[in-house]
Amino acid sequence: TKSAKRRLKKIGQRENRWMSDVNHRLTKTLIDHYGSNTIYALEDLTDVRFATEKSPKDQRYEIVSWAFYQFEQFLTYKANLNSSAVVKVPAKYTSQRCPKCGRIYKDNRDHELHLYTCDKCGYKSNDDRLAAMNIQFLGTLYRSGEEA
Incomplete structure (x- = not known):
């Protein structure tokens, strides 16, 4: 109506x-x-x-x-x-890249638990926190003039 x-x-x-x-x-x-x-x-x-x-x-x-x-x-x-x-x-790989060793592997991320566990170095974190850390890292690279 x-x-x-x-x-x-x-x-x-x-x-x-x-x-x-x-x-x-x-x-x-x-x-x-x-x-x-x-x-x-x-x-x-x-x-x-x-x-x-x-x-x-x-x-x-x-x-x-x-x-x-x-x-x-x-x-x-x-x-x-x-x-x-x-x-x-x-945005590519921000939730799949390990901030410690840099390994990108899709299966390290558990969508159900929102958990990222690196199979190479053993680093564990919340996947959203991990993405924020990677975005900060990429911003720092931009500031220094380097390519990701």
């Missing part, structure tokens, strides 16, 4: 405003905490598609709804105002 469509539109706009507010507050906190002349390394999620077909139908929207691009845009313009920079590092 017309009133139902109006209600859905109102709810959608409220969610968009909420997400924008959260992104603004997160980026402001990052800029304020780390100060000027900082390099922020973000994973380049261009053309990365989250596998929604493997998730329950009622949860698909939640998986793809966060505004990563908006977050990147907010952080970029605030970093530029603060004499800082945002670099995008390739």
Whole structure:
């Protein structure tokens, strides 16, 4: 009905405003905490598609709804105002590369337990933490001018 469509539109706009507010507050906190002349390394999620077909139908929207691009845009313009920079590092293998020995092996990552265990050096960590460590490492390489 017309009133139902109006209600859905109102709810959608409220969610968009909420997400924008959260992104603004997160980026402001990052800029304020780390100060000027900082390099922020973000994973380049261009053309990365989250596998929604493997998730329950009622949860698909939640998986793809966060505004990563908006977050990147907010952080970029605030970093530029603060004499800082945002670099995008390739997303390839960030959750499969061992930060200790550098081995890349897909089967070292257990998706069910969110655990990474290196078969070469024995390093163990949460796979999301591991990805964050690798993104930081790639950002450091960028800053020094080296290639990954």
